[in-house]
Amino acid sequence: MLKKSTFVLIAALFSASLLFGHGDPIVGTVTDVKNDNFTIKDTSNKPVMIMVSKDTKYIKDKKTVTKDELKVGARVVIDAHMDQKMNMYHAEEVEIGSAPPAAPAKK
Amino acid sequence: MKRRIKILLILAIVLVAAALAVAAVGHRGFSSREDPTFVEAFIARRVRQMGVPPDARERPNPVQPGADAIADAMTHFADHCAICHGNDGRGRTAIGQGLYPKPPDMTQPETQNLSDGELYYIIENGVRLTGMPAFGNGGYEDEDTWKLVGFIRRLPDLTDEELMRMKDMNPRTPAELKREEELQRFLRGETDNVPAGDSHRH
Numbered sequence: 001m002l003k004k005s006t007f008v009l010i011a012a013l014f015s016a017s018l019l020f021g022h023g024d025p026i027v028g029t030v031t032d033v034k035n036d037n038f039t040i041k042d043t044s045n046k047p048v049m050i051m052v053s054k055d056t057k058y059i060k061d062k063k064t065v066t067k068d069e070l071k072v073g074a075r076v077v078i079d080a081h082m083d084q085k086m087n088m089y090h091a092e093e094v095e096i097g098s099a100p101p102a103a104p105a106k107k
Numbered sequence: 108m109k110r111r112i113k114i115l116l117i118l119a120i121v122l123v124a125a126a127l128a129v130a131a132v133g134h135r136g137f138s139s140r141e142d143p144t145f146v147e148a149f150i151a152r153r154v155r156q157m158g159v160p161p162d163a164r165e166r167p168n169p170v171q172p173g174a175d176a177i178a179d180a181m182t183h184f185a186d187h188c189a190i191c192h193g194n195d196g197r198g199r200t201a202i203g204q205g206l207y208p209k210p211p212d213m214t215q216p217e218t219q220n221l222s223d224g225e226l227y228y229i230i231e232n233g234v235r236l237t238g239m240p241a242f243g244n245g246g247y248e249d250e251d252t253w254k255l256v257g258f259i260r261r262l263p264d265l266t267d268e269e270l271m272r273m274k275d276m277n278p279r280t281p282a283e284l285k286r287e288e289e290l291q292r293f294l295r296g297e298t299d300n301v302p303a304g305d306s307h308r309h
Contacts, residue, residue: 024286024292027290027293029158043302059271063270064268067154075296077290077294081199081204088227095294096294097294098294098295098296099294099295099296100296
């Protein structure tokens with residue numbers, strides 16, 4: 001009984017760690033694009049700045065594209081990790097939506 | 108008398124080393140988020156090297172790395188290995204980065220310079236006190252493992268298209284599949300409402 005309970009507990013902890021460890025991509029709409037970063041408005045309308053580098057991959061319609069495709073108003077799903085030194089997200093892969101970029105909001 | 112002094116000296120050295128180790132754990136904690144120190148990494152690498160029997164190290168890969176073998180191994184790698192090593196073998200995954208020690212960047216010389224036999228031995232037998240489990244029974248006849256060895260050689264040259272194919276092969280839970288569909292609908296502009304996931308952490 002004890003052995004069974006221990007196994008179940010370990011299995012549950014492992015499954016939980018897999019679920020939580022996998023993380024979730026950052027989702028939002030591009031509001032600004034610069035050389036080494038871009039900013040999005042995430043799903044809770046908060047601005048999030050994302051660092052990019054030469055290793056960052058850009059994907060659109062299942063094909064690799066260049067950073068030029070990243071335009072203000074484009075919808076993006078970003079696989080990123082937290083750069084502990086800079087305390088900022090660093091994009092590994094940016095998937096750009098096929099929906100036409102939304103017009104920037106008027107000021 | 109001299110012998111006694113020698114023993115005392117050795118004991119003193121062991122005690123000091125143990126005290127330093129305890130102090131280091133006290134200072135650094137036991138979190139697996141950190142990277143091993145240079146000394147730890149050096150010793151671990153040497154011990155692993157010594158742990159591979161010479162006859163295993165020298166075994167050539169009996170499987171020719173043809174297109175079929177590479178395709179089989181790619182599927183196998185995406186399904187079983189990528190969760191820690193990443194599809195590109197660089198180890199930049201949530202689980203990989205949480206391990207101690209972290210999986211190596213397998214595109215780099217530290218891995219690529221290992222012999223085929225060493226790579227096979229590590230996959231089959233795992234590495235103690237790391238996250239690398241034994242995937243085989245320790246024999247030398249596992250064709251799938253030899254195919255993986257051939258695929259590891261290809262890691263530095265994987266194309267973006269191959270990486271994208273692998274991404275589709277990665278295992279997913281029903282919840283992850285549902286989430287993926289939600290994200291694709293968002294990208295296509297079919298919905299603005301994407302429920303927040305578990306976290307941004309990756």
